[in-house]
Amino acid sequence: MNIKNNKVLILFFTIALSFLSCDGDKIVYFEDLIGADAANLDFKHTIPIGANSWVANNINQNGTLISTEGIHNWTSTSDVIHTYVRTDAGNLNVGLNIKTSEEGSKFQVTVNGVSKELIITTDEYVDYGIGVFPVEAGYNTIEIKALNKSGTFVGDINSLLLGGSAVEAGVVYNPTDNFYFGRRGPSVNIGYKTPTGKDVQYFYNELTVAEGDDVLGSFFMANGHSQGYFGLQVNSSSERRILFSIWSAYSTDDPNQIPDDYKVTELGSGEGVTVQDFGNEGSGLQSFKNIGWKTGVTYKFLLKGEPADVEGSTDYTGYFYDPEVGEWELIASLRRPKTSTYLTGAHSFLENFNPSTGNLTRQGSYGNQWVYTTDGAWSEVTEANFGVDATAANGDRMDYFGDADGSNFIMKNCGFFSDYLSAGSTLTRSPGTNPNIDLEALPQVKVLGPATELDRTGWTVIDYSTQEDQGGEGATGRAADVLDGNLNTYWHSCWYGCTPVAPHHITIDMGANKLVNGVRFYQRQSTSRSVENLELQISADNVNWTSMGDFVLGKTAEFQDVDFDAPQTFRYLKFIVKSGHDGTNNAAMAEIIPFTRD
Numbered sequence: 001m002n003i004k005n006n007k008v009l010i011l012f013f014t015i016a017l018s019f020l021s022c023d024g025d026k027i028v029y030f031e032d033l034i035g036a037d038a039a040n041l042d043f044k045h046t047i048p049i050g051a052n053s054w055v056a057n058n059i060n061q062n063g064t065l066i067s068t069e070g071i072h073n074w075t076s077t078s079d080v081i082h083t084y085v086r087t088d089a090g091n092l093n094v095g096l097n098i099k100t101s102e103e104g105s106k107f108q109v110t111v112n113g114v115s116k117e118l119i120i121t122t123d124e125y126v127d128y129g130i131g132v133f134p135v136e137a138g139y140n141t142i143e144i145k146a147l148n149k150s151g152t153f154v155g156d157i158n159s160l161l162l163g164g165s166a167v168e169a170g171v172v173y174n175p176t177d178n179f180y181f182g183r184r185g186p187s188v189n190i191g192y193k194t195p196t197g198k199d200v201q202y203f204y205n206e207l208t209v210a211e212g213d214d215v216l217g218s219f220f221m222a223n224g225h226s227q228g229y230f231g232l233q234v235n236s237s238s239e240r241r242i243l244f245s246i247w248s249a250y251s252t253d254d255p256n257q258i259p260d261d262y263k264v265t266e267l268g269s270g271e272g273v274t275v276q277d278f279g280n281e282g283s284g285l286q287s288f289k290n291i292g293w294k295t296g297v298t299y300k301f302l303l304k305g306e307p308a309d310v311e312g313s314t315d316y317t318g319y320f321y322d323p324e325v326g327e328w329e330l331i332a333s334l335r336r337p338k339t340s341t342y343l344t345g346a347h348s349f350l351e352n353f354n355p356s357t358g359n360l361t362r363q364g365s366y367g368n369q370w371v372y373t374t375d376g377a378w379s380e381v382t383e384a385n386f387g388v389d390a391t392a393a394n395g396d397r398m399d400y401f402g403d404a405d406g407s408n409f410i411m412k413n414c415g416f417f418s419d420y421l422s423a424g425s426t427l428t429r430s431p432g433t434n435p436n437i438d439l440e441a442l443p444q445v446k447v448l449g450p451a452t453e454l455d456r457t458g459w460t461v462i463d464y465s466t467q468e469d470q471g472g473e474g475a476t477g478r479a480a481d482v483l484d485g486n487l488n489t490y491w492h493s494c495w496y497g498c499t500p501v502a503p504h505h506i507t508i509d510m511g512a513n514k515l516v517n518g519v520r521f522y523q524r525q526s527t528s529r530s531v532e533n534l535e536l537q538i539s540a541d542n543v544n545w546t547s548m549g550d551f552v553l554g555k556t557a558e559f560q561d562v563d564f565d566a567p568q569t570f571r572y573l574k575f576i577v578k579s580g581h582d583g584t585n586n587a588a589m590a591e592i593i594p595f596t597r598d
Contacts, residue, residue, distance in 0.1 A: 041093055041129040043161035044168070048176040049083055049096075051183065052160070054359040056082040056143070059216070062356040068179045074146070074154040081144040082359060083160055084416040086172035086398055089137040090165035094130045096144075097158040099123065103150030110143040111135060117147065120155065127161060135166050138418025139399065174396045183355035184217075185414035186392035186400040189224075190384040190427065192346040194371050198379075199342040202372035203303045204435045207232065208365040208408075211295040215362040215414075217354025219243075222366060223303040223318070226345035227336055228284070230303055230318045232293050233353075240293045244318035244331045245278060245286035249338035255283040255558075267315060267333040268445040275332055276554035287318070287332035289552075297323060298367075302437065305343035314339040319442055330443040346371065346381070350411040351389075361399075361415025367408035368432035378434055384409055386425045393423060407432035449598035451561060454514060456593065459483050462542070462572075463507035464491075472496030479506045482575075482592040490524040490590040493577075502585045503535075504577040508592065513540060513571045515596060518563035521553055522591040529588035530555040533578040536562065538570035545574065555581045561595070 050070045055061040057080050065074050071081060094111060104121025111133035120128055146154040162171055174182030194200055205222045214234050221231035228246040235241050248255075250262035255277035264285035266275045278286040293299060300321035308315045317333040348366045352358055369381040386402040398420045403410040404427045461479045468477030476489040493500040516538075523530045532555070536548040551562045573594065577587045 041095070041132070041163070043093060043095055043127070043129075043163040045162040045171050046097075047083075047085060047160040047162060047171070047173050049157050049160045051174045051176050051179045052085065053081050053083040054356070056080045056359075059356040068176050070159060071155075071157040074156070075152060077146040077149060077154060079146075079154075083142040083144065084139055084173075084359065085142070085160070085162065086139045086416075086418070087135055087137070087162075087166040088169055089135065090168070092133045092135045092140065092166040093161075093163035094133060094142060095161035095163075096120075096128050096130065097125055097161065098128055098155050099125045100149075100155040101151035101153065105149040105151075105154050106147040107155075108143075108145045108147055110145070112140060125156075125158060129161075132164060139416040141416070172395060172398055174391075178391060178394070178396050180355060181389075181391050182396050183358045184391075185352045185358040186397045187349055187351035187389040188392070188400045188402060188411045188413050189347050189349035189387045189389075190366065190402060190409050190411060191387060192348075192369055192381045193383045193385070194346050194381055195373060195379045198373040198375065200344070200346065200371045201304060201306055201342055201374050202439070203305075203343050203346050204368075204370040204372070204437070205301045205348065206298050206367045206369075207301065208298045208367070209295050210363065210365070213361070213363045214240075214295050215352070215357050215360045217352045217357045218362045219349075219351050219353055220364040221349045221351070222299075222301045224345070224347040224349060225303065225305065225343050226341075227305075227314070227339060228316060228334075229349075230301055230331075231348075232299065233288075235290075239290045241288045242291050242293070242320055242331060243286060243288045244334075245284060246316050246334045246336050247282045247284040249336060250283070252283050253279050253281065255279045258283055262337055264337070265335045266448070267317075267335055268330070268448060269332040270330040270443070272550075272552060273332055274552045274554045274560075275334075276556045276560060277558050284336075285334050287334065289331065291320075291322065293322075299323075300435070302328065302435075302442075303343065305341070307340045307342070308335055310335070312340055313337045314341055317445060328437070328442055330445065333445040342374065343371075348409070348411070350413055352414050358414050359416060361412060361417060363410065363412040365405070365408045365410055367406075367429070368435070369409075370432075370435050372439070380431060380434075382429050382431060384427050384429075386421055386423060386427055388423045402427055404429040406430050448563065451518070451520065451595040451597055453520060453593045453595045454510075454516070456483050456485070456510075458511050460509050460511075461506055462509045463505070465504045465506075466493045466498075466500045468492040468494045468496060470494070470496040482506060482589055483508065485591070487522055487525055487590050490588050492524075492529065492588045493586045495586055500585045502578060502580075502587070504587055506575045506592070507542070508573045508575070509542070510571050510573065510594070513569050514594070515567055515569050516564070516573075516594045517567050517597040518561055518595055519573070520591075520593040520595050521560050521562065521589065522593075523553065523555070523557060523560075524588040524590050525557045527555050527557055528582075529584075529586045530581045531577050531587050531589055532581045535576040535578060537574040537576065538568055539572040539574070540570050542572045550578070563597075567596075
């Protein structure tokens with residue numbers, strides 16, 4: 001395709017002069033766009049700009065400005081667009097299919113250190129030739145900056161136009177049909193070569209993330225296997241989780257579709273660990289805890305997997321060692337039905353689960369891998385195969401890399417760096433140090449029996465700090481609704497004409513002293529105003545209270561059980577809400593059900 005005809009170029013030049021008279025800035029009107037050279041500014045490739053662009057200086061704007069249709073809703077000149085393509089070395093012709101306004105907007109386009117400024121004025125989509133830029137082989141960043149605007153919007157851009165010798169043989173870019181996963185970036189993995197002919201009972205690994213590599217949305221998965229994964233995540237600016245998950249043997253992305261005899265169940269979990277269902281990429285049971293892990297610290301992971309004492313099931317237990325704590329901690333023990341195996345498919349991976357940070361590089365150092373087999377011996381694992389996901393394998397993105405550095409394997413992805421390692425490459429690290437773990441001294445998992453909900457007939461709410469009783473929640477919202485047996489009704493902190501302030505509490509009178517092993521919670525079924533952090537207190541006389549501890553609930557409509565360290569006998573239960581998942585002072589809860597266990 002060719003840029004607009006000479007008549008339009010003359011008009012463009014006239015408008016450029018008018019801008020000069022207004023702001024006095026020099027508008028660089030490039031020789032690339034004058035006369036015969038303009039006719040030669042051809043474009044061979046039309047690139048979907050939305051699938052390959054990010055707002056460089058404000059990741060929160062990515063969801064507003066960038067979509068499969070391109071770059072739209074661009075109103076602020078402070079937002080800078082970075083578009084990434086991989087080319088050969090040579091000259092790169094750059095253009096945009098763009099619409100601005102009758103008054104126009106002034107842009108600066110920079111590629112490989114060369115900047116060109118121009119005013120684009122059109123209230124209809126047209127192909128505008130920006131100019132010719134010399135580029136190097138590999139990924140190149142096309143920066144589009146708005147210097148000023150005359151209308152409400154800076155401009156709308158549908159596509160990037162490329163031509164010239166740098167793309168004569170082709171160009172690497174993310175297609176629109178891979179918009180979500182392509183913007184997340186390529187995932188990378190290393191599959192460990194464990195001893196053949198032996199059953200692996202334990203898998204040990206170490207993980208270190210250097211400063212600056214802890215990018216939002218990163219999942220540094222250390223101990224993966226054929227049925228699940230175990231590693232560190234960067235969930236938000238304030239939350240850094242350890243995550244241990246097991247998939248169900250039933251294939252579905254919706255945990256609500258899993259039959260009861262296929263559901264992964266919790267055998268036990270560590271202090272402060274949340275256990276809940278998960279879905280979307282397979283389904284199963286996950287356990288996690290915000291541990292606030294730090295860069296530059298080497299963390300240790302130990303995963304145990306073995307056939308359970310229940311026929312046809314496998315028990316998986318995750319242990320974690322934080323050097324600041326100084327001892328092995330239990331994360332969770334999870335039982336997977338329809339499976340009878342030891343650990344298989346040992347691997348690690350690095351992925352980004354936040355598309356808004358797919359233009360930022362992250363790297364993890366995975367070191368000193370060992371496995372403990374059923375013959376009672378540790379074996380070191382020093383060889384691994386490097387692998388990639390479909391985004392990389394299809395050639396949509398090529399910013400992925402693996403290496404061996406001393407006794408560590410290195411994985412790196414995202415950020416549009418130019419070096420890459422071919423999938424299937426073999427990596428070999430140097431020998432490390434035997435983990436020397438006393439397996440018998442690890443925290444023991446107490447297998448929980450089935451829960452039996454107590455009959456709540458005659459129970460009453462005798463005290464509460466807040467409830468919505470002014471009609472703001474219709475016929476529900478009262479504290480007493482946590483005892484009515486109806487999941488569609490719920491307690492809600494007051495909000496109609498009032499301002500609630502956490503913590504909130506509800507005190508329940510069970511009518512007599514009862515033996516209780518724990519408390520079952522159902523969040524409001526829409527999960528709006530879900531409770532996250534809570535405390536439970538018990539009393540025999542409603543005067544002297546004993547705290548059972550602080551607990552964390554997940555944002556799910558499924559029931560969640562909080563078990564006491566030992567059975568307790570009491571009459572009064574105080575439920576104290578300290579914070580919710582949405583970060584406001586409001587909270588809601590559908591049902592509170594004490595239970596016993598066999």
